[in-house]
Amino acid sequence: MRKKKKKTEEKTEPAANEKVAKQKESTVQSNAMSNFENLSNASNEVTISFDKGDNINPNLKIADLSEEEKKAFLQLQKERLLDLREQIIEQMEGVSSDVLKSRPEGGESTGFGVHQADAGTDVYDRDFALSLLSQENDSLFEIDESLKRIEENTYGVCQMCGKPIPIIRLLAIPYARFDIDCQRQFEKEKMYQLRKRWESVPQFADTEELLEEEHGEEEEEKKEKND
Numbered sequence: 001m002r003k004k005k006k007k008t009e010e011k012t013e014p015a016a017n018e019k020v021a022k023q024k025e026s027t028v029q030s031n032a033m034s035n036f037e038n039l040s041n042a043s044n045e046v047t048i049s050f051d052k053g054d055n056i057n058p059n060l061k062i063a064d065l066s067e068e069e070k071k072a073f074l075q076l077q078k079e080r081l082l083d084l085r086e087q088i089i090e091q092m093e094g095v096s097s098d099v100l101k102s103r104p105e106g107g108e109s110t111g112f113g114v115h116q117a118d119a120g121t122d123v124y125d126r127d128f129a130l131s132l133l134s135q136e137n138d139s140l141f142e143i144d145e146s147l148k149r150i151e152e153n154t155y156g157v158c159q160m161c162g163k164p165i166p167i168i169r170l171l172a173i174p175y176a177r178f179d180i181d182c183q184r185q186f187e188k189e190k191m192y193q194l195r196k197r198w199e200s201v202p203q204f205a206d207t208e209e210l211l212e213e214e215h216g217e218e219e220e221e222k223k224e225k226n227d
Contacts, residue, residue: 056171061164062156073167078150080174085143088136095129095136139175146175158182 062070149155156165160182169176178186 056168058166058168060167062167062170063164074150074155077155077170077174078147081143081146081150084174085140085147088139088143092133092136092140095132142175142177145177160186 062073065073146155149157156167156170157163158165158179159177161179163179165176165179169180176183
């Protein structure tokens with residue numbers, strides 16, 4: 001009888017443990033679903049409130065949000081950045097495909113007359129397409145950096161002055177690195193650097209100076225003929 005009782009206890013013990021494990025798993029799943037629903041609801045509320053741009057305080061920062069609102073907002077921005085990234089990649093693939101299709105086959109476009117003009121147009125189109133690809137590649141870099149900042153919990157902080165970037169600016173430009181004042185300063189410095197580089201390159205003489213020189217030479221030739 002003792003042996004049978006012992007065997008019965010051994011059988012019921014694993015069954016009980018399995019039941020407890022299932023209950024725990026069910027509780028964890030239930031809590032996870034509850035948290036997800038709360039976050040989803042908060043995200044919807046944040047999305048709805050942010051869609052009404054007129055109601056947003058222009059000085060509102062991420063730090064002003066509750067923890068739940070902050071999570072929802074960052075999730076919203078992450079999704080927007082990923083969607084934007086996907087769109088840009090598709091555009092880049094389309095432009096690259098068009099550039100490859102526009103390459104001249106054989107030597108027809110390197111001839112004379114109309115074919116030579118077509119070749120010039122093709123070169124211009126390719127240069128323009130490459131310029132677009134370069135710009136979109138820069139945008140991809142900014143998006144990837146913004147996604148990193150979300151993961152590192154530094155998203156929404158100006159990388160120049162360290163101050164929080166207003167939410168209304170982040171909604172307009174989800175990959176913004178600077179607040180509006182620092183952005184202006186950054187662009188001004190960028191233009192200054194470009195101007196310095198341009199001025200350091202030897203330039204051709206001014207058109208007016210060239211015209212004056214040509215006019216002076218013509219006058220001298222006329223005088224010599226009259227003499």
